[in-house]
Amino acid sequence: METAMGGGTKAGKMKTAAEKQPSSMACIKFWVVVISIMLLILWVCAMQLATLDGKIMVPKSAFFSPYSFPPQRVYKSNGYLIISTNGGLNQKRLGVLPRIQKRGVLLFAQTDARLANNGLPEELQRLRCRVNYKALGFTRLIEETGRKIVDVLREKGPFLALHLRYEKDVLAFTGCKKGLTKEEAAEVKQMRYSHDGWTHKPIDWKKKQERGSCPLTPEDTALVLQALGIDNTTTIYIAAGEIYNKERRLADLAAAYPNLASKQTILRPEELEPFMEHADQMAALDYIVAIESDVFVPTFVGNMDKAVEGHRRYLGFKTTISLDRKLLFGLIDQYKNGTLLWDEFSLLVKKIHEDRRGKPAKRRENPDHPRQEDNFYSNPYECLPPFASTFN
Numbered sequence: 001m002e003t004a005m006g007g008g009t010k011a012g013k014m015k016t017a018a019e020k021q022p023s024s025m026a027c028i029k030f031w032v033v034v035i036s037i038m039l040l041i042l043w044v045c046a047m048q049l050a051t052l053d054g055k056i057m058v059p060k061s062a063f064f065s066p067y068s069f070p071p072q073r074v075y076k077s078n079g080y081l082i083i084s085t086n087g088g089l090n091q092k093r094l095g096v097l098p099r100i101q102k103r104g105v106l107l108f109a110q111t112d113a114r115l116a117n118n119g120l121p122e123e124l125q126r127l128r129c130r131v132n133y134k135a136l137g138f139t140r141l142i143e144e145t146g147r148k149i150v151d152v153l154r155e156k157g158p159f160l161a162l163h164l165r166y167e168k169d170v171l172a173f174t175g176c177k178k179g180l181t182k183e184e185a186a187e188v189k190q191m192r193y194s195h196d197g198w199t200h201k202p203i204d205w206k207k208k209q210e211r212g213s214c215p216l217t218p219e220d221t222a223l224v225l226q227a228l229g230i231d232n233t234t235t236i237y238i239a240a241g242e243i244y245n246k247e248r249r250l251a252d253l254a255a256a257y258p259n260l261a262s263k264q265t266i267l268r269p270e271e272l273e274p275f276m277e278h279a280d281q282m283a284a285l286d287y288i289v290a291i292e293s294d295v296f297v298p299t300f301v302g303n304m305d306k307a308v309e310g311h312r313r314y315l316g317f318k319t320t321i322s323l324d325r326k327l328l329f330g331l332i333d334q335y336k337n338g339t340l341l342w343d344e345f346s347l348l349v350k351k352i353h354e355d356r357r358g359k360p361a362k363r364r365e366n367p368d369h370p371r372q373e374d375n376f377y378s379n380p381y382e383c384l385p386p387f388a389s390t391f392n
């Protein structure tokens with residue numbers, strides 16, 4: 001009541017003041033004040049709502065310094081991780097402890113966001129490493145089955161895990177058509193158009209390919225592995241889903257590397273059966289093999305590739321070859337049309353990958369184009385020598 005009265009008085013005063021001034025100016029001032037008050041009320045309401053449904057969590061301090069943390073709070077420890085939050089999240093905090101006590105696990109959603117790549121305190125990044133590489137694991141059946149694949153591969157000698165992104169959905173999503181027959185291209189296109197979230201516009205895939213935004217074809221992958229000097233007795237474990245029209249498309253790779261393997265060729269059908277209906281569990285098996293392999297080579301970019309790369313760095317900078325698809329597409333063209341001889345081609349392929357083997361390096365930052373910077377989980381250098389300091 002009082003607020004409403006006060007507001008009325010104010011408006012009244014404003015009106016009085018307005019009468020003494022040129023009317024258009026007064027009018028503008030009046031509306032500026034009214035609109036400002038309305039915006040303020042809307043903002044307050046929005047913040048209240050956001051706090052209630054938890055969709056936006058803006059700590060107050062974020063407006064002043066994006067990376068400052070609230071002062072440490074002293075709680076009596078009951079043996080669990082205590083999460084310090086502030087600014088309207090009290091309800092959440094009250095809800096967290098009982099849940100972690102009941103379930104023993106806490107999921108921090110969105111901690112792999114781009115905002116968490118750089119500029120965080122070192123101890124926080126190291127905590128993330130301990131969570132990612134020490135605390136988290138797969139269920140027992142997945143771990144055991146993954147280990148079984150690794151054991152079989154190990155018996156035969158060194159092996160390379162190839163994340164060959166050449167599944168039908170990858171082709172449909174990217175629109176990349178190199179090496180597809182007309183019928184295959186039509187089938188893949190139809191898949192794209194039947195997905196609501198994927199683009200329904202024509203894709204200039206040749207341009208995409210020039211930019212390095214297409215996955216390597218299995219044929220080109222065979223060439224590149226040979227050019228890199230991967231011995232033809234090496235077992236190549238194909239860590240991937242179902243390769244699109246694999247009989248035809250894997251022929252070159254199988255000719256160059258007779259020891260091709262996959263979870264389907266190593267496990268008995270009944271061993272693989274529990275995972276068949278769960279793409280994420282099938283991928284988890286490949287993840288385990290990819291971590292353990294002597295060399296890991298992804299043919300496209302994806303979250304799994306980045307996660308594997310980071311994990312392998314953590315395990316002692318195990319070799320991960322990040323293919324430079326942009327340069328490779330050009331070189332492969334030149335080799336195929338006779339502009340480059342094999343030895344020149346091979347030399348160039350080796351040269352451009354000398355610095356792309358997952359060795360110690362600072363994470364690439366790019367504040368102007370955050371999408372292009374390296375993710376923390378592909379290179380958690382704060383946790384790794386020679387950058388890691390004493391705390392661990």
Ligand SMILES: *[C@@H]1O[C@H](CO)[C@@H](O)[C@H](O)[C@H]1NC(C)=O
Binds near residue numbers: 232255258
């Ligand atoms: C593997 O390489 C050796 C020589 O390096 C060659 O003699 C042999 O034919 C190759 N095998 C295949 C399957 O290409």
Ligand SMILES: *[C@@H]1O[C@H](CO)[C@@H](O)[C@H](O)[C@H]1NC(C)=O
Binds near residue numbers: 330333334337339
């Ligand atoms: C070979 O391919 C490269 C790269 O696409 C191209 O620039 C060049 O003109 C081609 N040369 C011939 C002889 O076709």
